[in-house]
Amino acid sequence: MREENVVIVGAGPAGLTAAIYAGRAGLSPLVIERLQPGGMMASTDLIENYPGFEAGVTGMELGTKMHQQAERFGARFEFGEVHGLDIVGDRKLLRTDLGEVNTRALIAASGTGHRLLGIPGEREFFGRGVSTCGTCDGPLYKGKTAGVVGGGNSAAQEAMFVARFAKKVYLLHRRDALRADKVLADRLLATPNIEIVWSTIPLAITGDAHGVNGMRVQNKKTGEERTIAVDGFFIFIGLIPNTRWLGDAVKLSAEGFVTTDPDLRTSVPGLFAAGDVVDKEFRQITTAVADGARAARMAERFLDQY
Numbered sequence: 001m002r003e004e005n006v007v008i009v010g011a012g013p014a015g016l017t018a019a020i021y022a023g024r025a026g027l028s029p030l031v032i033e034r035l036q037p038g039g040m041m042a043s044t045d046l047i048e049n050y051p052g053f054e055a056g057v058t059g060m061e062l063g064t065k066m067h068q069q070a071e072r073f074g075a076r077f078e079f080g081e082v083h084g085l086d087i088v089g090d091r092k093l094l095r096t097d098l099g100e101v102n103t104r105a106l107i108a109a110s111g112t113g114h115r116l117l118g119i120p121g122e123r124e125f126f127g128r129g130v131s132t133c134g135t136c137d138g139p140l141y142k143g144k145t146a147g148v149v150g151g152g153n154s155a156a157q158e159a160m161f162v163a164r165f166a167k168k169v170y171l172l173h174r175r176d177a178l179r180a181d182k183v184l185a186d187r188l189l190a191t192p193n194i195e196i197v198w199s200t201i202p203l204a205i206t207g208d209a210h211g212v213n214g215m216r217v218q219n220k221k222t223g224e225e226r227t228i229a230v231d232g233f234f235i236f237i238g239l240i241p242n243t244r245w246l247g248d249a250v251k252l253s254a255e256g257f258v259t260t261d262p263d264l265r266t267s268v269p270g271l272f273a274a275g276d277v278v279d280k281e282f283r284q285i286t287t288a289v290a291d292g293a294r295a296a297r298m299a300e301r302f303l304d305q306y
């Protein structure tokens with residue numbers, strides 16, 4: 001079994017920043033990532049609110065830069081999935097695709113995934129017209145019609161991206177006021193080929209052998225049901241934490257996010273959490289980066305006292 005000082009699970013902005021800080025502290029952290037550096041940020045088309053990039057930056061570019069910066073300071077990256085965690089005394093034993101890893105300090109920066117609706121057609125047509133990534137799949141809808149569900153920042157941002165290609169985008173929102181930040185909401189409302197279908201929920205996604213061809217929707221105020229013809233359907237209804245691998249080793253909130261104190265200590269000494277996986281209010285790249293720095297400094301302090 002491999003012995004490590006610091007393991008960081010997840011290479012989104014929180015994990016990458018923790019890797020930069022732990023690397024600079026000479027701790028040679030091991031970062032385990034399931035997909036690609038950048039995490040969910042990597043599939044964001046344009047990031048306009050990350051300081052220092054006045055013209056914006058793509059999520060892929062920012063993720064690549066952070067990854068390279070972490071490697072420059074001695075962070076090691078391995079790609080695989082962490083399946084489980086056991087706390088044995090003061091050691092944290094990770095069960096991973098790469099074998100077992102035994103570490104003194106652990107930073108959980110495993111982020112979130114997209115919540116799904118659980119309606120008919122969603123699973124059946126996933127990858128055949130149903131998507132949770134507008135930036136990835138938007139270009140497939142050149143001259144076509146797409147549906148989007150959600151009223152938050154993700155739905156607003158991704159609907160506008162899809163609308164660059166699609167002839168028409170219907171955005172379904174279950175209320176009559178958007179949750180998205182004003183700057184994004186104003187831009188969304190001003191996009192001519194986006195129609196917001198207020199107070200409406202999707203009931204089913206319909207399709208055939210060629211993929212999606214419509215969405216059955218219901219107006220929540222009137223109860224009226226109708227089918228809107230669409231060629232694709234994008235879901236942005238919030239986030240679910242990637243915390244299954246933590247099992248019952250650490251205290252989680254009712255929604256499954258990791259409970260921490262303000263210094264990102266969890267219920268297990270030497271186990272810290274950072275980024276979107278933390279039970280907190282604001283989930284931004286900047287707040288993830290701040291968490292990563294703090295968690296790494298706390299891990300460093302923990303190891304000093306070990």
Ligand code: NAP
Pocket residue numbers: 049117149150151152153154155157173174175178179201236237238239281282283284
């Ligand atoms: P979110 O803020 O939780 O918004 C989810 C949206 O989906 C809400 O409008 C919600 O409606 C709706 N919804 C939830 N369950 C639904 C259901 N079963 N059926 C229909 N609609 C449903 O999620 P998000 O937009 O993915 O954003 C997640 C976090 O990332 C947020 O903290 C956000 O600020 C952040 N983020 C920031 C940026 C940025 O700063 N540019 C970009 C993307 C994401 P209600 O409004 O009625 O609850």
